[in-house]
C-alpha cells in the first residue's frame with residue numbers, strides 16, 4: 001500500500017515538474033503570439049489542383065507579367081495524400097469530408113462514415129459553436145460537395161436539394177460566390193431553396209450592387225450567378241470575381257472573436273476534367289487573387305492569421321514535360337480566348353448545319369484555340385475527332401479507344417485541347433481524378449502543422465486543433 005502512495009506522489013511531482021518545464025518553454029518562445037494560435041483562419045481549396053497544375057499556373061502567371069503565384073511562395077509547405085476509406089482515388093465529397101472533419105469516408109458521402117450512419121462534426125461547425133464567424137466562398141455552386149462538406153451531412157452528394165436546405169440551418173454567417181443548384185426538389189413540389197433560406201432568416205442577395213452593399217449579419221447568401229461562377233477566362237466585366245467574394249467575406253466576418261473562412265477554386269477541377277489548360281491556369285490565378293486578399297488581411301493582424309492553401313485531389317492526371325520555358329508556354333495558351341466548354345456550342349452548330357467539311361472547320365479551330373500550322377499527325381487526330389463530332393451523339397460507337405481519347409466530352413474539342421496542351425508541354429492522361437498527392441502551403445501561427453508529409457484527415461484534424 002505504502003509503495004503505491006509513494007508512486008502516486010512521485011507521479012504527481014513529475015507531472016508538476018513537466019508542467020513547469022512546459023511553461024518555461026512557452027514563455028521563452030521567441031515568436032510573439034505563437035503560443036496563442038490563430039484567431040483568423042483561412043482555408044483555400046483548389047479543387048483538382050495537383051503539383052503540376054500549380055507549376056503550370058505559376059509559369060503562366062510569371063510569363064504573363066502577373067508575377068509568381070503568391071500562395072506557392074508561402075513558407076510552410078507539404079504534401080497531402082488523398083485516398084478514401086477504401087480506395088486510392090477520391091471525389092470531392094470524401095476529400096471534403098476529410099479536410100472539414102478529419103475523418104475518412106467513401107466517395108459520394110458527405111460528413112458521414114462509410115456505413116452512412118454516423119455524422120462527423122466539421123471544423124466550420126466547431127468554429128461557429130465557439131463564437132467565431134464562419135463563411136464559405138466557392139466558384140462552384142454552393143451545394144456542390146466541397147462547400148457542402150463544411151455545412152451539411154448527406155449519404156449522397158447528389159441530394160443537392162436536401163443539402164441546399166441544410167445551408168440555412170447551419171447558422172454560418174456568409175455564403176458567397178456560386179449560387180444554389182437544383183433549387184426545386186425532384187418531384188417539383190418543394191419550395192425554392194432561396195425561399196427556404198429567406199424564410200429561415202437568411203439574407204439572399206442576387207445582384208452585384210446588393211452584394212457589394214452587404215452589411216455584417218448571420219446568414220448572408222450572396223450570389224450573382226445562377227449556379228457556378230464563370231470560368232475566370234470567360235468572366236464578363238462587372239461579374240464579381242472569387243477574390244471580390246473573398247474580400248467581401250473578410251469585411252463581413254471580421255470581429256474580435258475571430259473567423260473561419262473557406263474559399264474554394266471549384267472550377268479548376270472542371271477545367272482539368274476537360275483537359276482545358278488555358279482555363280485551368282487562369283482559375284488557379286483567380287484562386288491566388290483570393291489568397292492575396294487573405295494575405296493582405298494577415299499583414300494587418302500579424303501573429304493572428306493562419307492561411308492554408310491546399311487541394312482536395314488532383315484531376316486529369318496532368319504532368320509537365322521537363323524543359324518548359326515560360327514565354328513559349330504562355331504563347332501557346334494565351335491565344336485561347338475562352339474556355340473549351342464554349343467551343344462545344346460551335347461544334348454543335350457545325351453538326352446541326354451538317355454540311356461543314358473538315359477543311360472548312362479549320363479556321364474556326366485556329367480562331368478559337370490559336371491552333372494553326374498543323375502537323376500531319378495533328379491533322380489526322382483532328383480529322384478523326386471531327387468525324388465523330390459530326391455524328392449525332394447516339395450514333396457514336398463509344399469503345400475503349402473513343403473513351404480514352406474523348407471521355408464523355410465533345411471529340412473535336414478534346415482533340416484540339418489535348419493537341420494544344422502537348423504543344424505547351426502539358427500531358428493530360430485522364431478525364432477524371434487521380435490518386436496523386438496534392439500540395440499544401442501555409443503561413444501564420446500553426447502553419448508548422450502543415451509542413452512535411454500529411455494525410456487529408458491530418459489537415460482537418462490540425463485545423464480543428466488550431467481553433468481558438
Ligand SMILES: [Zn+2]
Nearest residue numbers: 048269273315
Ligand atoms: Zn472533379
